[in-house]
Amino acid sequence: MLKRILPLFLLTLILSLSCSREDSMENQKIVIPENQKIPLTPAQINAKIDAAINSNGTFNWRQADSYLIWSAVVNGNNVVTIGFGNSKTNFERAKTSNNAKLQNDLLAIIMKYENTTLDKILISADTDLNLMDVIISKQETIIALRESKYIRYIEPGDYKYLAxxxxLKGPGVSTNSNVGTSSGCGYDSEILDAADYTTTTPNAKIPWTFTQHNIPNAWNISTGSGVTIGIVDTGVSPNQSLLGANFNNGLSSGRTIQKNGVYVDSIWPWSTGTDGVNDLCGHGTSMASTAAAPRNDKGLPVGVAYNANLVTYRAAYNVVLDGYQEQEGVKKAFTALGNNTKVKIISMSMGYVFSVGKIEDAIKFAYGKGKLIFCAAGTSTSFTTFVGVIFPAWMPETLAVTGVKEGSTYQACSDCHTGSKVEFTVAMQRAVSGNTVPVSSYYENLTDYIGGSSVATATTAGIAALVWSKNPTWTRDQVLNKMRQSASLYPNKSAEYGYGNVNAFLAVQ
Structure with missing residues (x-):
């Protein structure tokens, strides 16, 4: 009898001590050191982030101390994003039976330490993901929350690191909170050099890069019919009918384009009214054109998968996701695409310098729904020249794509990022002229050029649609493996260029 009672007694004692420890931690007075009662300045915060990037190649708020997090929160509208769950990998509401209790318990901690009511702290709670956005002003609140075993991450929700x-570059530089709003944007049109395209029936231009990847030959086998591509970007132009009323022009038929808007154009996180589905940047229009513009009779460039369906999301103002509304928009787009059973492929040619918890969660959510996700490895701007492959392209759930120059040897395009996370490349910069990829312009009946890892990503997503259309019963992994096997460097993987350029014709065999 003693042998049976002793283990039970020990177990009870351990549980009792554990509960007592948690209770004491919850009720103990949190003492803030004198030298941490004043928040760090934005310059000091950035310096710490830069030091982590220089040392580790990246930065993650999970590794930051509470003082740094609180300082960034104070310098970012006091907005905090909280990811919670029963474990570090428990991010999905549908797979968390007690998600409401976890959320309410954490909100109770915030109300206690902030000494306020629910309506003063809760901005929003995601319906698909175990995360919420709240208002926090006290460092004690952050410390108390981080002691909970149900916290997956706590991040400043609106600290604009890049702004x-x-x-900090000096006098004369704009300090607008939406700095970089022109990054990746442009409404310019340009007449195409005759050397940069060939013409095919009924009167469409085939971009030179398509020939480099054997896409025209692949069209004899597959044109993307029956596959839906989701594009997370800046929206689609209302002035380009080939991505609107004429989406089924020429040899493109029986398909649909659905446009959505989830971006809120406001500096205030609590604002909820979106600014619509239309592209106000130009970048999203170019990506949609690259992936799936119709094989038209108007003398404009055709897209890779010209019979695929499109579901587009205006998720951000531009390609640099620096701020609450940009990151919230991308999160919403990925969760919506994850829930859309018709979507098989997701392409995003936007990113950030370091990880964002809510975007990570949304991408994992979409990946869990079987989506094949392509993200741009990065194209240098004045904001991203100091990093390698950018977020979220480095995530294991995504496939990083970058651009290379035309030629028999691999050389990154003038502004393209490379690295070990790269999966595929696309030849998108001409060796002599330096011209990039022809696309339909923002405006009707006009053309333009688009380059960088952005166009490389949209091109690769289009090739994936050709493969999946040819093999509609395949899984994501089967499509991906076929693409790898058709790439020029397979079975070896380059440390900088992944498996290299995909041969679309081989991929649809």
Missing amino acids: VRES
């Missing part, structure tokens, strides 16, 4: 970085 601060730009403002």
Whole structure:
């Protein structure tokens, strides 16, 4: 009898001590050191982030101390994103039976330490993911929350690292909170050089890069019919009918384009009204054109998968996701695409310098739904020249794509990022002229050029649609393996260029 009672007694004692420890931690007074009662300045915060990037190649708020997090929160509208769950990998509401209790318990901690009511702290709670956005002003609140075993991460929700970085460059540089709003944007049109395209029936231009990847020959086998591509970007132009009323022009038929808007154009995180589905940047229009513009009779460039369906999301103002509304928009787009059973492929040619918890969660959510996700490895701007492959392209759930120059040897395009996370490349810069990829312009009946890892990503997503259309019963992994096997460097993987350029014709065999 003693042998049976002793283990039970020990177990009870351990549980009792554990509960007592948690209770004491919850009720103990949190003492803030004198030298941490005043928040760090934006310059000091950025310096710490930069030091981590220089040392580790990246930065993650999970590794930051509470003082740094609180300082960034204070310098970012006091907005905090909280990811919670029963474990570090428990991010999905549907797979968390007690998600409401976890959320309410954490909100109770915040109300206690902030000494306020629910309506003063809760901005929003995601319906698909175990995360919420709240208002927090006290460092004690952050410390108390981080002691909970149900916290997956706590991040400043609106600290604009890149805007601060730009403002620190010196006098004469804009300190606008939406700095970089022109990054990746442009409404310009340009007449195409005759050497950069060939013409095919009924009167469409085939971009030179398509020939490099054997896409025209692949069209004899597959045109993307029956596959839906989701594009997370800046929206689609209302002035380009080939991505609107004429989406089924020429040899493109029986398909649909669905446009959505989830971006809120406001500096205030609590604002909820979106600014619509239309592209106000130009970048999203170019990506949609690259992936799936119709094989038209108007003399404009055709897209890779010209019979695929499109579901587009205006998720951000531009390609640099620096701020609450940009990151929230991308999160919403990925969760919506994850829930859309018709979507098989997701392409995003936007990113950030370091990880964002809510975007990570949304991408994992979409990946868990079987989506094949392509993300741009990065194209240098004044905001991203100091990093390698950018977020979220480095995530294991995504496939990083970058651009290379035309030629028999691999050389990154003038502005393209490379690295070990790269999966595929696309030849998108001409060796002599330096011209990039022809696309339909923002405006009707006009053309333009688009380059970088952005166009490389949209091109690769289009090739994936050709493969999946040819093999509609395949899984994501089967499509991906076929693409790898058709790439020029397979079975070896380059440390900088992944498996290299995909041969679309071989991929649809």
